[in-house]
Amino acid sequence: MRISPKVAQILAVAVLGAATLLTLVVLVFVIVFVLVKGLPGVTWQFLSTAPLDMGKSGGIFPTLVGTVLLPLLAIAIALPLGVGTSVYLTEYTRENRFTQALRFGTDCLAGIPSIIFGLFGFIFFVVMLRMGWCLLSGALTLAIMVLPTIIRTSEEAIRAVPNAYREVSFSLGATRWETVLRVVLPNALPGIVTGVILGIGRSIGETAAVIFTAGSSLRMPTTVFDSVRTMSVHFYILAREGISNENAYATAAVLIISVLLINLVAYTMMHRFIAKRAK
């Protein structure tokens, strides 16, 4: 029996619509569930005191510090490399075999799973360079991980700067580098910042690559050679070892709110940037 096109249309819309709704419901459920279970536990005291008894009670203050320091250090390392790469690709070369190879490398790097980054960071930074589990080992590993994000977003941002800007700068006698510094980069800044924020968001949520390179010490770090524990790692340990579900939910709530806020900021910035350029 053939189904008439009109009936097929109605059926298709119903099925596709249901699938879309299901997707949204599941994803929103994840957030709402964690917030409902976790938010009551998030108090000022929880945020500002150190964990007691491996996290069974007490707060999460040292892990907040780790969660701020590690991504910032990672970005500080990745930003000059990423922006430098994209400036080179856009302003200093034409498309050729060489740039294709660089782009291919960036795409491949973006696809590597975080556990491989963890393995590499462990054997290279922690063991071979004898840095041990520390803030710096973790930050270097994360820097490599977020490098593709930063390269891609800054390349897009730089490409979006109108050519006329560059031509004016050249006609005033500026060199290429001066043009990059004074004209291209300032105009591409919002796009570059978007990449940075996305990179920070990814670093905050990361666990596998961090736990094997930055370790999981609960003490406050005093130098970059001290081990730190980020919120994600803390949450993982609390949940996996069944230390305290209550504190795990509260930590997850803080984690989700931070990541969502960060992504929201990145998204709005990107949108503004695109809207401005489209004018």
Place this chain on the structure above:
Amino acid sequence: MKLNGESVAKGVLSLVAFSALASLLLIAVFIFKEGFPFMLKVGVNDFLFSSTWNPQAGQYGIYPMIVASLYVTFGAMLIGAPLGIAGAIFMNEFLPRSVMRIIKPTIELLAGIPSVVFGFLGVMVLAPFIRAHLGGPGLSVLAASIILGVMVLPTVISISTDAIGAVPNSYREGALALGATRWQSVYMVTIKAARSGIIASVILAMGRALGETMAVIMVAGNTVKIPHAVTDPVRTLTANIALEMSNATGMAREALFATGVVLFVVIMILNAIAMSAIKGAGGRK
């Protein structure tokens, strides 16, 4: 002096531009250097196809883990691919632009939820449900597949949406002008034109699912055994690495890097396929 600064800038930048490629090579070299000799020592065949994993007794067969990773990834795709593609089609073709402009960013925002959070929900909500209604320990192939299927949704939706959005409107208008219903124009014209992008989104999601570690450790149960039912617990390749890393030394650690080699190679192949599919899609536009 000025010219000098200019050439310094260019020189430094051309060095910096190597950073991503160099990192990739460095990672590949170190994973292979640690893992590959071990594979040769144990025998590639024994390593990949023997079923006993017992590092203390010097037995290093990762076959059960390979099977587990395949099952879990396949299961995740069974859930994530149809849901994600359906969502992408619906948002692009049947929803007003204004609604789509809210839903798409919402879903992309959700891509930022840390994987450990998904894993935790799997443990607290999904596993007890499976245990109560389907039997078994709860932590299982099924639980891992569902959690991973949900986790890859943003990837599938985001890339498929871009691919479908890139199909020129004149294609749709042509189909509609010939008297096709909206759905006919979608499945006879739009989906065919966006095919490579949609396939790429699924393959990329597959790489994500295969490479996911922390969420899988939490929900898959981690027993080294070839599963016979979807409610059996399993240990994936990634879980094997992460679980034993902290206390493995010598041969046992090399074995984990060899596991990493297998994972690295498979994921690189998947990514290469996805990239060429995306390129194909871009070239045809």
